[in-house]
Amino acid sequence: MDSGGDRLDGADGDNAPIGGDAAVAMAEPDGSRASRRRGRGSGVGARRTAVDLLIGCTGADHRAVTERDRSRYASAGALMLLTASLAAYAGSSVAAFGFRTSTLAALPYGIFYAAFIFCIDRSVLLTIRPLRLAGKGGKERIRQRRLLPTGALRIVIAIIGAILVGESLLLRFFDASIEPRVAELRQQELAGVMASWDAGQRTTEAGLVAALDDQRAQLAAAENLVTSKTGEVDCQLTGGDGCLGGRGPIYQVKLGELQAAAGQIPGLRTARDAAQARLDSFRVTRDQRRAQYADTEWRSIGNANDLLMREKGFWRLTASDNSVKVWRILISLLILGIDLAPLLFKRNLDRTAYARLERGALWEGETNEEVDAFQLNRNARARRAKAGEVSERMAARYEEYAAAREELRLAASMDEDAGAAALRRDERRLGNDRQAADLRRAYRLPAPPPRGKETDSSGSRTPG
Secondary structure (H helix, E strand, O other), X not given: OHHHHHHHHHOOOOOOOOOHHHHHHHHOOHHHHHHHHHHHHHHXXXXXXXXHHHHHHOOOOOOOOOOOOHHHHHHHHHHHHHHHHHHHHHHHHHHHHHHOXXXXXXXXXXXXXXXXXXXXXXXXXXXXXXXXXXXXXXXXXXXXXXXXXXXXXXXXXXXXXXXXXXXXXXXXXXXXXXXXXXXXXXXXXXXXXXXHHHHHHHHHHHHHHHHHHHHHHHHXXXXXXXXXXXXXXXXXXXXXXXXXXXXXHHHHHHHHHHHHHHHHHXXXXXXXXXXXXXXXXXXXXXXXXXXXXXXXXXXXXXXXXXXXXXXXXXXXXXHHOHHHHHHHHHHHHHHHHHHOHHHHHXXXXXXXXXXXXXXXXXXXXXXXXXXXXXXXHHHHHHHHHHHHHHHHHHHHHHXXXXXXXXXXXXXHHHHXXXXXXXXXXXXXXXXXXXXXXXXXXXXXXXXXXXXXXXXXXXXXXXXX
16 A cells, blocks of 8 residues: 555546555545655654664764665664663673672663763774875875774774673673682682681690690799709708708708799799680680681671672683683674674775765865965975065165165254354354443444444445
8 A cells, every 4th residue: 555655646646547556545535645644754754863863873974974875874873872782781780790789770880881882982983094195106096094093092992892891791691600600719718718817826826835835844844943952951951871961051051942942833833824724715715716707707708799709700610611611702702793893884884975075075174284284385485585685675775764864864963053053153243242232332432333334434335
């Protein structure tokens, strides 16, 4: 019915074939056909929006991606979301092991780790291998450059992240088989701790036994000394072989030594009894203290159910069972392939028209930058070559300006000097006239005729 409906919608009403699906479509009401069109349009629009979102996950512009390449970019975006989902679960599991909580409670840590993996994959897909000129002379060809160091670093980080994700998932997959190995590791760790404790206790017991033996030896020596001193005192008292009979001075000396030796016996017996009591108390409480220490250490070891302990158990399980080794390798490769699928898919995306357009735009930008730099270099060289000529011309103009300025300054100075000389001449003349007027007033002389109107004795006018 879909194909018939499409033909009916696209065909003219007069030329549409009558019969089959077309006849049923024509028999339907207009409202039903309009709703079917809206339903198909909304479905196509939703699918296109979903594909646009998947393309946006790769960092590409869905408006610039051609219809032929949309499926490739959509597949890459779906792989990125799948990798991020695995990373979220793996990160939550690791956080749950570390913080001793449930996987659901540790989900925010998993989301953060998934966002990190997603951004790494996106940055790798956005890395463009720029073009370069290969060859010399007439054999120059434009080729793609090799992998850039930044791109290689992103790929290494992505591989490390994929390995961590895979290992975390494997720990979850083999959880039931890892648990007995973890119990063995705990028992061995407890046995090692208890062996160290027992060695320390044996050392302590040996010290207490040595102290008791020393006290016994000192007591025995003191008792032997008392016995020997008693024999000497009796010898002096009875007068045996080599002894003087009676309670003489020697007897008194020997009696004093006997009393001194006998006085040490109570203290030595007390010290021996104390050493014996310490040893007996140590032996009596040793088993109880050992049990308490074992319980404390077992609780501590039991609480250490961290990721490192489970990883040790997993490695022991892998080393002891070849089937686990095979499954671990296969599952690790599978998870690694899933995690690295977006990176492996990048080579397929590099052949698309969108990637070629991006490389072309990058090449154009680099070429324009080189052209601009070359033009600036030429301009700088041209200016540097004309710098001498310009400097000479400016120096000549400055000399002309300096000469004209000096001439103007000399002319102004000459005018000022001429004005000053005329002013001083007028001042002297006025001073002489004032003195002459004063003398005429003093001697009552007639005023002289005006300058230029003087007359001689005959009355004729003479020039002044």
